[in-house]
Amino acid sequence: MNRQARKYFFIPYTLWLGFFVFIPMALIVYQSFFNIQGEFTLENFITYFTSSTYLSMTLNSIVFALLITVFTFLISYPTAYFLTQAKNKQLWLLLLILPTWINILLKAYAFIGLLSQDGSINEFLAFVGIGRQQLLFTNLSFLFVATYIEIPFMILPIFNAIDEISPSYISASKDLGANQWETFRRIIFPLSMSGVRSGVQAVFIPSLSLFMLTRLIGGNRVITLGTAIEQHFLVTQNWGMGSTIGVVLIVAMFITMRITREKKKGRHKE
């Protein structure tokens, strides 16, 4: 195949990238410089960085996203580790990925069914004599459901990273006197960091802008940046302000990528 022909294969992707990534991003940045009256101004950014509402909302989003990431990690890492040791690991992995094929909205409604006043969990609590509790529309239920939804996105990269570690490294570690725990701490965990990084990126960034769950499960008590964007575009019609928050999110994304990027090895190359 000649080089000329190969170029044409890039056309669909380039078009996609242009229309659905670069142009929208440029539009968001452009919009963020206009206030609600349509005047060109820096007002949106000034408002954002001086208003305690927006700042606390940002902090709120970051704290929630961090918590979701931490909980997801705590559940996913051991799961991924034991999956790599399992006999039918590909089958188990498939079972874990299966829920991601179901629409997030359906899953949210399923949780409403489980957590609501007369949902299955409350039925059970009433049955054992604890009594019905307010489960839905709490911070805890939001965290719980968000973690549940994000878990597969964390397990997958960690599983792949651990699975790719050559068994000879583990043999070598034991050969050199390390026990199971030391081998894990000094060899397996450091070598799986690339998977942890990808997992954190795949969970933390989307968690910053979760908005559907905040409404359906969190009952709008949890306001994240995602919720704020939705409100500005759909309710207050302040596209400029919505775009400003969008810009902040994009910047946050780049910062996260930067922090979690892999450090380059090989400083001593002659």
Added chain:
Amino acid sequence: MSQAIIEFKEVTKKYGEETVLKNINFSIEKGLFYTLLGPSGCGKSTILNIIAGFTDTTQGEVKLNQKSAENLPPNKRKINTVFQDYALFPHMNVFENVAFGLKIKKMDKNKVKEKVKEALRMVQLENYETREIVEMSGGQRQRVAIARALINEPDVLLLDEPLSALDLKLRTDMQYELRELQQRLGITFIYVTHDQEEALAMSDEIFVMKAGEIVQSGTPVDIYDEPINRYVADFIGESNILKGQMVEDYRVAFGGNVFECVDGGMKPEEVVDVAIRPEDLVLVPENKGCINVKIDTQLFRGVHYEIIAYDAEGNEWMVHSTHKAEVGKQVALQFESYDMHIMRIGETEKEFDERIEAYTEEGNR
């Protein structure tokens, strides 16, 4: 007599239905260089894995320092391994890799530094401490792997085809270095390879393996000069192997003639394999030698010519000669009675040893 530090007694290993080791017996003494030699899949790496503790046995007993090694995990054995792919930890630099074993032992930091320096000096990699593994060449990685294993002062060092990834020149250099290192440190080396030249060059003792069994064991010279069967003769170096028949002790018939030989203890009329090394054959003018042949092809190998010739019965003869031959010419092959090595078909090493002992005793009487 020095005590055995590793002993295998009737060790068998099966993976499901497949038997990879059949009734293996041997003992390893302190301070010698041993080689397990055989083609891939003969079970030599399995033996190494059993010694290191990565694999258990299906039957039989393994003793380390006279004690049963059963249930002794690899991290509790005073044995270290140089892996075929080196298995250097990619997230650590040279220093951290070499220091790994000592850090596990929680050795004092200054002492670790000192010992790593010493270990790197031993493998001629001084001042390479801060290098990353990706910056090292194959030969250097090999040395790091050796330093990382030796720094733990093991009783035994296991080497799993460590030179197979290196180019020819480096491989030859490393053979000298490994042999020199082993003799200087006095540590037992157990070396696994499929390369007979490596085995011959470095070992004190070679175990030749075939399909899960040790076919023959002995010094390189023993194995080269007295292979017990066709397989060993063929695997170690080049050999001309012909079917022959014993006329009586010290007389063998092959290629249409009867020759005086130095072997005995067989049954009369017994069919045997006769092996003659190509370098023991001398080309002489026609009818002046032991057997007449016609030269078929000739290859220049650098140190010698490799000549292929056929006798009247159609047997192929390989001759190594420093003199050039003429293709198509009728010549004769000259060899002495001690150049012929006669092997019984299907004889085990034990039977071979017993026979040699019996007929040499008889001859001495």
